[in-house]
Amino acid sequence: MALFGLFGGKDAARDAAVEAAALRSDRFRQEREGDWTRLEAIVARMESGRARRLSDEDVLALPVLYRTVASSLSVARETSLDAATLSYLEGLVQRAWFQVYGPRVTLWGWLRRFFGGEWSRAVRGLWPEVLAALALMVAGTVVGWLLVAGDQDWYFSLVPGHFQDARVPGATREVLRATLFDGARQDGLTVFAAFLFSNNASVAILCFALGFAFGVPPLLLLIQNTATLGAMLWLFASQGLLYDFIGWLSIHGTTELLAILLSGAAGLHVGRSMAFPGKRSLIEAAAEAGQRAAVVMAGVVLMLVCAGLLEGIGRQTIEVTWQRYAIGYGMLVFWLAYFFAFRRDAAGGDAA
């Protein structure tokens, strides 16, 4: 081990101390202590959130010092029995490791990556679940319609209480029509929009989170919600208001239902990866699926912000059915084009 002789001390005082130390491991420590304390100071400053005020020199030195100290640790483990120094080095390397490998993206950088392809890539990554969720939603709607068409009592068990104000079987055409076009008389549209957003976003996150239980709860949630939709579709169709009702629903519904579909698909994706991990271990599969689904969910929340605004403000102020259609399906085309037509090279990667 000629290692120790290779590094000469720089200042005389330290040289003297190094000379005086009897143990080789102490000499080793004294020669490198300067680097250790410098790294510790840099790391401490970064931990307290003052990374911005680090000098360029320190920023450049961080990875180098990290590797130096890490190699000090490796050497010390083989040559030193000073337990305090070893545990100090282990702690220091760990702290520096967190800083070197920490989440070093700025919000702006993350957003750029997110909109610049990561979101749409994540959505495309779970296309089997998107198709499955779509099939479920269509099936739920059809089932809801058929059930109510067969026996009107089903309407009351499928549609939650707060939708049953005037919208019940047997209501006249005028009453039903009023529920579609009475927006202008309502107050506090923006508050309504904010409420809708926070409510819907919570439901979507719940839908995703439930996917953890092997994907079964989101299935039920999707079917149940769309069965409600099917039942209401039947109600309005029975009074010849289907066209207007779909317009009332579409203006925000295309965005909102797509967001709900994606959150259900994300939940399914996690559940499926855990139930059938394939060649990977369960833990790996769950982590991979969870991270992809998390990206989708971040997008879902943004979509629900849009949906909340459209529903709370747009629907109440735009009272012409064809305009509602135009906005609703314009949004749908926009989302689909963004998810499935907008592709960017995955190689761009980590620019942070």
Place this chain on the structure above:
Amino acid sequence: MSGAALPRPVKPRSDRNRVLITPEGIALPIVLASRSTRFGALLIDLTIMALGIIIGSVVLLLIGVQLFGKNGGGAGKEAGQFVAIVWLIAVWLTRYAYFLFFELGPRGATPGKRMTGIRIAARSGGRLTAEMVLARNLLRDIEVFLPLQLLIGAQGDDGTDYTGLVAGVWFLLFALFPLFNRDRLRAGDLIAGTWVIEAPKRKLEAALSTSGTALRGSSSATGAVYRFSDAELAVYGEFELQTLERVLREDRHEAMVAVQDAICRKLGWNPGAGDERAFLEAYYTQLRARLESGMRMGKRKADKFTGTT
């Protein structure tokens, strides 16, 4: 227990110790945070959030009343609506963004975690990404907030009495999830690929073997010189060395007397009184020198029971 295979031969074994391999290939010992610590951290965070919401609500309410009172009628109404929107969004953000915001920071810990000395890390040993933090906090909803919400508002408009029961089952299923796996992962950790570990915070201690006493083996108080022969040093191994180091660092007189007695008995010496520290420092330094030179030759002695042939 083979000394060569383990990076550190002697360490209190606990089922919370893990080894994390960094991308450079360095094995770092880490300690998983205990369940009770994490629960404590969660309670602190929930308290902070609740206080924040209460204070924020009161302030917004006062602002709202002020604005409404001043303008009255139409303008006041609009101002009131604005305040209501701010409140709705702020509550939502507190619920979902509080953990995100802090865990994405340089410490990887919420205030509660910071106070209890723990943080999150990637299980793989790689970079902790924003997606991981996002994923682990999306599940917090069904683990914490949903059960709380259901328990508080169990009597919904349907008046069905089994909602409380369902909430209880959910709460148990997810709250107890960390109890049923070795790594104390909660559901969110599982799907995010993260875990919660103790944040290291150790100071560099002074070297024990560089004091004058330790170097020359002579006591500054009595002038006595302690020199130990190879045979006298051969009786102990690394475990005893580390025990000795701990005793010296704690610097408690009774402990040092007891250890000196034990060593002297083993060596067949007559223990003197009043000079324990110098004696122990000298023995520590010389034992360490011997063991370390053995290490360089590839011979390790884990404790007093090994390799005494």
